[in-house]
Amino acid sequence: MADQQWRMTNQHQEEDNDEEAVPVSPVGQYFNSSALCIYIIGVLEFQVPLDESQAIPLLQRLFLPINPRFSSIMVEDSSGDKRWKKVDVNLKDHVNIPLFPEFNSMKPYDKYFTDYLSRIAIEKLPENRPLWEIHVVNYPTSGAASSLIFKLHHALGDGYSLMGALLSCLQRADDPSLPLSFPSLKPSKSANKNFFSTFSLVMSSAYNTVVDFYWSMLKSTIIEDDKTPIRSGFEGTEVRPLTISTMTFSIDQIKLIKSRLGVTINDVITGIIFYGTRLYMQDINKKSSSANSTALVLLKTRNTEGYQSIDEMLNSKAKGPWGNRISFLHVPIPKLEHDRISNPLEFIWEAHNIIKRKKKIFSVPITGILLEMEGKFRGHEAVAKHIHGTLSKSSTVITNLIGPTQPMSLANHPVKGLYFTLAGGPESLVISVMSYMGVLRVTLKAEKYFIDEHKLNSRIKCAFETIFDAALEFSQQAKT
Structure with missing residues (x-):
């Protein structure tokens, strides 16, 4: 009887723990x-x-x-x-x-x-x-x-x-009594549109949504990127040795390119990464400069304009800031053709046009809904395999976070820099971007013995310098 009572008490305790x-x-x-x-x-x-x-x-x-x-x-x-x-x-x-x-x-x-x-x-x-x-x-x-x-x-x-x-x-670090501040994430206000332009925009968005959704589903299930110097296609890439390296760029120079070309900071960063990656691919294998390669650009799917306090995060509702509120865009990496070599700014404008178009469509939330439905009917393991397939069929993952504009400290230890990356995925290359005190830190997590991270770093830096000089010349030509 005592043993039975103990088992019942233990069972109730486990049920209470499950409820908590x-x-x-x-x-x-x-x-x-x-x-x-x-x-x-x-x-x-x-x-x-x-x-x-x-x-x-x-x-x-x-x-x-x-x-x-x-x-x-x-x-x-x-x-x-x-x-x-x-x-x-x-x-x-x-x-x-x-x-x-x-x-x-x-x-x-x-x-x-x-x-x-x-x-x-x-x-x-x-x-x-x-x-x-x-x-x-x-x-x-x-x-x-x-x-x-x-x-x-x-x-x-x-x-x-x-x-x-x-x-x-x-x-x-300068005044612990003040909160850290971050660059504004408020989108620029769009001009008022008349009925016909609004109707045209809606119809265009609907068409592009269908096309992009269909293409994204094919990329996640059937069509995979070509094997190139940035995509080995090896099984078990997630457990293979890797290397992590970083490089820095001036945000002021990034902003100068942005203002000269009339694009966004993300467009500039993405265009530089795309151009530098293609230059590296061409160095290793000339044919790969025109290979079919796709970047998965990670997005945060939350209605916030910056980091909130921890209290606000914890007190938010179920769909609030804390948690995993992310999705991704399939963005084709522009091919390195002859005209692009003569005008590297095309990589910035191409990135601008692709991202701008994809932001106006609804394939991302539709994909999220379908994955949620798949999870309910087939289980989370099935969705995880689907995401694994999406990652493995693409060439690279690009993600970015915004850091504070003031110097930080931890228990009176001044912070000189910070950066991050992702690990454990089946992709050969992850490119992470982080800003801090006017400096943009780009981190490469690359498959060791397959990607030459030193050469890839060098080509991305070369791409930045080339695009920066071209942007200055473009501005001068535009004024004459």
């Missing part, structure tokens, strides 16, 4: 499945060495209270659905402090750092504890005195949510 557990969002389940396991890797670079003794107290005081997911594990309930279950967190399990060989000289540890970063990016996090960890790298590189690496499972949230959480732990 928060359901994992559909996208969160897609990103943590047998088909997909996606991570966000963020790096903070500091001007001074880090005080390692502050790591655990700062995590306890600042990081864990941000969201219950940072103190939860993903479990399956009796119906097979995944939920976030609160657990006790042993912070020592989540803090890693690597030891590199000591040098007698002042030589920076760039290679050791990049090798370490690349190695931990492909390692899977244990499922029996919360899905995040940090790495305190107290060795100088050519760009920083020390670095802090955050590895966060994408199931915890999208880049917007997780970057907002990370930034909530930081403060303004």
